[in-house]
Amino acid sequence: MGALQPGLPSPTMIPANWPIIVMDLKDCFFTIPLVAQDCPRFAFSVPSINNSEPMQRYHWTVLPQGMKNSPTICQIYVARALSGVREQYPQILIYHYMDDILIAGASVDNLQLVVKDTVQALQKFGLQVAPEKVQKELPWHYLGWKIMEHAVEPQRVALKWEVSTLNDVQRILGAINWVRPLLGITNDTLQPLFDLLRGDPALDSKRILTPEAKEALAHIEQAIQSRQAHCVHDGYGLQLYIINAITQPLALLGQWVATNNDPLLLIEWVFLPYQPVKTITTRGGNEVQLRGEEVHTIYIPLTKEHLDWSLANSIPLQTALLGYGGTLSIHMPAHKLFMAFKDIEIVARPRCSPVPVSGITVFTNGSGKTGRAVIVWKEEEHWKEEIHVVQGTPQIVELVAVIKAFQRWSEPLNIVTDSQYVCGVVQRLEKAWLKHVNNEQLFSLFKQLWYELNRRQNDFYVLHTRSHTNLPGFIVEGNRRADRLTAPVWATPVPQTIKQAQLSHEFFHQSAKALRKQFGLSWDTARAIVRACPDCQPFAAVRQTGVNPRGLYALQLWQTDVTHIAEFGRQKWVHVSIDTYSGALRATAESGEKAKDVIRHWTAAFAALGVPSTIKTDNGPGYISQKTQRFLQLWGVVHVTGIPHSPQGQAIVERSHQTLKHMLEKQKGGMVGESPQVRLWKTVYTLNYLDIREAAVEQRPPIVRHFLSFGSTDRIDVSSKDVKVWVRSLQSGQWEGPYTLITWGRGYACVSTEQGPRWIPARCVRPALEKANHEDTDKPAVANDMGTADADDRNSSEPHVNDSLEQ
Structure with missing residues (x-):
């Protein structure tokens, strides 16, 4: 319940020469009874001495002081008591604020009758008037004012102007604020005191009166002593x-x-x-x-x-x-x-025109990333530009561009900007009163722009246009040129291919390798586009060093897991399945991680990628439930689980969680308002169709590699590979083989052994070359750093080798 009277009644509204009676209610709060059922809500306890007995419980039967709503209840109660008198005597003025009541009328006789009925109405509600505080003769004192027949002035009080802390300044301004409307104390007079409020916000922070503040206090004191308002x-x-x-x-x-x-x-x-x-x-x-x-x-x-x-x-x-x-x-x-105010200049009309003016048209733009404030205009069928370098936010850079335009052209001017903020500021700033802002750089620019606008002798017009549109015409072309000059990439004319690559990356945020493959760019150009993207800067590329067993062809082995994305709300459980051969993945946002959610996700994944032979998961309840097992049996899928509570067995899908979240964060700016599933679809499309994994041997997107492997010629054929390698056993530390190499990637390799395919770390694999010394048939010949067999290293348990497999 808020304050019912946000301000005090003004005594100047009492007509001159009207008789007045002022009365005060005696112990107003303690004479207002509480409703019986509300009394327990006003309970309190009295502790016993030395805890010798339980505390005694009491509750108020009348309105207590100090409660948060006590003043409001008091106002309502007294107003209700006076409501009948107000209706009976509408020509009488009755001012009521808390327990102070003022009654004024045109004649003394009529006023006495009203006062009598008022006292009786108050007594019916249990309220008593203090006889010693009734005022019948002038001057009347009411709410800090002294009311006379024709005028009102503040009561004479002792003024204390000592200032040492912020709290003192606040106290003085609070005391001045309630008298200034009647005494005419202007904002200009109080400005030195307002300036003392800035700085350290702590109430006990030091403040010292400046000479201007002392002069202002002297002026205010004189006004309080001498000025008055009229009735x-x-x-x-x-x-x-x-x-x-x-x-x-x-x-x-x-x-x-x-x-x-x-x-x-x-x-x-x-x-x-x-x-x-x-x-x-x-x-x-x-x-x-x-x-x-x-x-x-x-x-x-x-x-x-x-x-x-x-x-x-x-x-x-x-x-x-x-x-x-x-x-x-x-x-x-x-x-x-x-x-005193007749000599103040009055402008005939604002210079800001609501319609375009006959003059040059200038396009302004700015970028906070590059700090470029750009002005573009067309002169004699040739485009010209002017670039200024400024450090600050995009709004500050845009403001600088507009200020430079006004400084350059004093003749009638049309300004076109794609910043709605700057357009609104320019339209409203002329002859406006500037509010001080804490950002000193921004406030300084406001003052510069205010000065440029108010000293102009010719009209100007400012227009807001939307950027990045494909509409034809002069305005779109000029804005496009200005926008192009704000970024370093567009400082000079660029090939259309690079522009397409940059626009594609702004939408999808694919990797530099994918850009190079898709648009035929050089490594330097592709990496420059990624480095210039602010959304991609926080996310460094992840080096894959895992040795999880992978499929030798698409749909041989999947890994499935659940990650959590809190911003998705009720659909924060994101189920992810990834094909370990191709890297193609499928993600769906679900409302949980129970069996029904797992089945719904797998059904969608089967429809998009096909039905795998084997799916590997952890041993979560949603995966090992009977309902899930019946579903997998129906589709003919083998289900295996890794070591309980060990995420390393699911390293491929675990790594895809991070990749998925990073891409979602990169694309977040262009997907405002979209549902979680729509955001996931765009991210999955980017990762499947436009991305090339850093560890991929084949330079193809995952989805292309996935579906091309369905043909027998695209699967890895063990018999067609004649690459022999030595493998060091992780248990014994001895070199074994040679074995036929099936496939490899960054950090992993797969070899064919008597027991079947075997996945091992790439650091444990060395190419097997022909022996340089045929006399020693017990040790394997391996390649040294120069690519030849070295007899001195044959007996080493960890020979020097060529590390081409790890590149």
Whole structure:
């Protein structure tokens, strides 16, 4: 429950010469009874001495002070007690704030009757008026104000201006803030004090009054001592005087009484926030809230030309005056208060045109990655450009480009930008009040742009256009040229092939090897495209060094496992199956890892890749359940499991988890709003069709290698291979063989032995060459570093060999 009265009632709305009675409720909180069923909610305990007995439990029967909602309950209760009197005497003013009540009427006799009925209404609700605090004679003191017959001024209080910490500054500004609307203390006067609020946010952080702050406090103290506001006069309408001050506009709510010596009655000042939350505040809110009616006349400090143009073109002014039935005037009354502002320059109309102007068209663009702020324009059928190097965010670089354009051209200018942020800033910044931002570089650019806009003598127009479109025309071409100049890759005209490769990588994020194979690029060009991609920088290539048994052809052996991707929400269980021969994989996002989820994944994988002979998994419940085993038997698939709790037996699919997650992260920027499964489909397509594994012997994408192996000529034929190798046993450390090499890759090899295919680490394999010395028939001849047999190394248990198998 929030505050029911966000502000204090203004005493200036009490008509002049009205009699007033101010009363105070005695022990207001403790006279408000609680509802019986709510009393236990206000319970408390009283501890016993030395814990000699259990604590005594009590609860309040009346409203206690100090509770969070106690003030709100008090306001509601007292307002309900006064509601009958308000309805009975609508012509009487009754101000109520907490336990302070003010009653004002046109005549004393009528006021006495209202006070009597008010006291009786309060007593019916159990509320008592403190007789010693009833005020019947002027001056009346109410909520810190001293109310007289015709004016209101703050009560005389001792002012303490000592400042040593941030808390002291905050306390002083809080005390000033409630009197400034009636005394006219402007934001310009308070600015030195506002500046002290910046810096260390700790309340006890040191603060020292600057000379400007001391001067401001002296001015404020004089205003409190000498200034006052006036009470409204019946029969005279309210006027709103908008004053165009030096830094920001302000307004005065007042009345013009020609019969007075000083005809201008100052009712209340209206100031814009020093740090505004929003740019535009519509008309009518404050005065309607104060008096319940709109102002009679609004005085605006504009020329006729400016007013006519604004009424026709300014949407904010049209919105503010919508439904206003009073008088709008541009002629301020003759008064000394308004004479101080007559010399302030008024611009006839904004220079920012809502339609294109007759002048040069300039295209601006910027990139935070390269720090290039680019300006492009066409002059005599030739395109020209200007490039500035700036360090900062994309918004800062874009702002610099626009500022440079305004500095270069003073004549009528059309600016085209693909930054909606910059377009909005330029359109709103002219003659605006700048809010201070913590980013000093950004605030400095705002001030530079503000200066360039306000010193222009010719109109300008700013247009936002979408980038990377294939539409024809001058605007798209100019923006494309500016965009091309922001990146180093596009600093000079480039072949169409490189552009296609870069666009392809921006969408799929395939590897440099895949780009080289797909587009026929050089290694340097392909690697430069990958290095220039910010989405690929955090992910380094993974070197495959595992020795898991693999299939000798497609669909011979799969590995299946489940990984978790938390951002997928309810579908965070991602099931992955990979063919150990081709590297082709299938991934589906499921809502769990039970048997039904495993079966659903395998059914989709079979449809995409085919039915494997063997699937290897861990011993998770979803894989070894009877339901899963019946499914595999129905499809004729052999199921094997690895060593329990050992992920090394599933190293191939485990490694694919990392590859899959890295690719998902790379492609994340272009898949905002897509479902988890759609994101997975794009990632799987990239890995299957556009990627070439670093360890692949054949330079083909996995899906091509997968389906080509279905023909017998593409399978590995052991009998056709005549490569002999020596193999070192991991148990005995002795060299065995020679065996026929079936296949190999980075970190692994497969040889044909009497017991069948055998998978071993590549470091344990050496090529078997002809012997250089036929006298020794017990030791194998192996290749040395020069590629010939070395008699000195024959007896070594770990001979020097050519490591070509590991390359």
